[in-house]
Amino acid sequence: MDENGFIPFRIKTVEPIRKTDRKERAEIIKNARYNLFNIASGDVMIDLLTDSGTGAMSSAQWAEIMLGDEAYAGAESFRKFKKAVSDVLGFEYVIPSHQGRAAENIVSRALLKPGMIVPGNYHFDTTMAHIEDKGGRGQFFVIEEGLSPEKLHPFKGNVDISRLDSFLSDKKNLEKVPFFILTVTCNSTGGQPVSMANIEALSTLLKGYRIPLFMDIARFAENAFFIKIREEGYADMTVGEIVRKMMSYADAVICSAKKDPLGNMGGFIATDNKDYYEMFSVFCILHEGYLTYGGLSGRDLGALSQGLYESIEFEHLAYRTSVVRHLGEGLNALGVPVVMPIGGHAVFVDGLKYMDHIGKEFFPAQTLGIALFIEGGIRGVEVGSLLAGRDPDTGENVYPAMDNLRLAVPRRVYTKEHMDYVISAFKGLNSTKKEYKGVKIKREAPVLRHFTVELDLV
Numbered sequence: 001m002d003e004n005g006f007i008p009f010r011i012k013t014v015e016p017i018r019k020t021d022r023k024e025r026a027e028i029i030k031n032a033r034y035n036l037f038n039i040a041s042g043d044v045m046i047d048l049l050t051d052s053g054t055g056a057m058s059s060a061q062w063a064e065i066m067l068g069d070e071a072y073a074g075a076e077s078f079r080k081f082k083k084a085v086s087d088v089l090g091f092e093y094v095i096p097s098h099q100g101r102a103a104e105n106i107v108s109r110a111l112l113k114p115g116m117i118v119p120g121n122y123h124f125d126t127t128m129a130h131i132e133d134k135g136g137r138g139q140f141f142v143i144e145e146g147l148s149p150e151k152l153h154p155f156k157g158n159v160d161i162s163r164l165d166s167f168l169s170d171k172k173n174l175e176k177v178p179f180f181i182l183t184v185t186c187n188s189t190g191g192q193p194v195s196m197a198n199i200e201a202l203s204t205l206l207k208g209y210r211i212p213l214f215m216d217i218a219r220f221a222e223n224a225f226f227i228k229i230r231e232e233g234y235a236d237m238t239v240g241e242i243v244r245k246m247m248s249y250a251d252a253v254i255c256s257a258k259k260d261p262l263g264n265m266g267g268f269i270a271t272d273n274k275d276y277y278e279m280f281s282v283f284c285i286l287h288e289g290y291l292t293y294g295g296l297s298g299r300d301l302g303a304l305s306q307g308l309y310e311s312i313e314f315e316h317l318a319y320r321t322s323v324v325r326h327l328g329e330g331l332n333a334l335g336v337p338v339v340m341p342i343g344g345h346a347v348f349v350d351g352l353k354y355m356d357h358i359g360k361e362f363f364p365a366q367t368l369g370i371a372l373f374i375e376g377g378i379r380g381v382e383v384g385s386l387l388a389g390r391d392p393d394t395g396e397n398v399y400p401a402m403d404n405l406r407l408a409v410p411r412r413v414y415t416k417e418h419m420d421y422v423i424s425a426f427k428g429l430n431s432t433k434k435e436y437k438g439v440k441i442k443r444e445a446p447v448l449r450h451f452t453v454e455l456d457l458v
Helices: 022-031 061-066 076-087 100-111 125-132 160-169 196-209 222-230 237-249 274-287 298-311 316-333 363-374 416-435
Strands: 093-097 118-119 137-140 180-183 213-216 250-255 267-271 345-350 381-383 404-408 437-442 454-457
Touching: 061 298, 076 093, 076 267, 093 274, 093 381, 100 125, 100 250, 100 267, 118 250, 118 416, 125 137, 125 274, 125 404, 137 298, 160 196, 180 196, 180 267, 196 213, 196 237, 222 237, 250 298, 267 274, 316 345, 363 381, 363 404, 363 437
Parallel strands: 118 137, 118 180, 180 213, 213 250
Antiparallel strands: 093 267, 250 267, 345 404, 381 404, 437 454
C-alpha cells in the first residue's frame, strides 16, 4: 500500500454541497459577467479558485481559537505566535499582518522608490501590483524550463543564476535593485519548487552584490517537502529541518499565512535583522495595527501558531500533495495538457494548448474556466494574460509565456473522490470545448483587473 495515500485525519464536521444543473450554471456565470470571482460560493460545487484561507482547521486550531487573548498589546496569543515562528522558521523578529498582501505593502512602502527594479524567480499578481504601485518594475529570472508547461524538471521554480548575474553585473541595473524576492514554491509557474542548491547559489550571488534576499514563503512547507523527496542528500532530513535550512539564507520573509500555515486569515513578516524590524514596524502600526496583533484577532494568532507546527508534518504534506497529484494524473490520462511535473498546491491546465482554437487576445484560460464551471460547477482561476494585466508603460495587454487555468486544492477539504468528479467534468468538456469562442473585456480596473473584470462572450 502506498503510504502517501493514507488520509492522516478524521472528518468531524461536514458541509453540504448544493447540486446544480448545466442550464442553471450557464445563467449563474452569465449573471456573474463571466468573472468566476463574482459567483456566490453556494453556487459552486467544487471550489478550486484558491487554496488561500480555504483550508479546514484542526481540532487543536479550534481549541486555540477558544483560548484567544484579545488584549490590544502584549497578548498571550502573540507570544504563542512569535514562538511558533521562531520554532518552525528560526527568525527572532515577527510582524503580523492581516494577510500576505498587507505584508507586501509594508515591505514595498519601506524599501521601494520609483524607478527601482525588483528581480525574482516569478512574482505573483499581488507582489507585482505592489511593486508597480510604488513606481517600481518587476523582472523575472526563472529558469527556461519554468516557462515551458510540458518540460520535465524537478525544480522549475529555480532562478537562472547565470542570467541574473549578467543582469546585476551591469552597474545601471545593480543600482536600481533594492532586494530580490524568491517565491517558494513558485505559484505562477505551476506551483513549482526551488531546490536547496539553487537557494544556496542565489544567496552566494546576491551577497557578492550586497543585495538582500527576501522570500515569499506562502508555501514554504510544500517546497521543503519536494526538496526532501526530489533533491539528493535530503531524504533523511525532516521537513522541519529542511525548512530551517531554507530560511537560514533569507534576510527577511513575507508570508500569506492563509496557505501553508493553515490559517483562514493572516500574514506576517519575519527577519533576524533588527533594522528591518524597526523599519517595517512603522508601517505596520500605520496600516495594520499594533505590533502584537497587526490587524489580526488573538483567535487568529492562536490558530496560526498551531497551524505552523502542523504545516511541517510529513503525513499532512504527503497526503495533501497526493490529492493534487491524483487530479493532475487523472487529467493527463484524458489528454488534458497540464503543467508538468504536477505542483504542490494546484494543477495548472495549459489553456493555450487545451483551447487552441481561441486566440490569445480572447483569453483562452479564462474561457476554459467559464466552460468548466458550466460543465461541472467547478471553479478555478485564470493565471495568465487576464491576470497579467497591461504593461504600465504602453497600456497594452501583457501576454505571458503561459496562459493557465489553476485548479488550487484547499488543504484538508476535498478527498480524491472529489478530484475524480473534476476529472469526469473534463471528460465531458473534451467533447464540448469547441463551443466556446473566447471572451472580451467589457470593463476593467487599472490594477489587479482579474478580480473585478466584466466580460462578454465572443
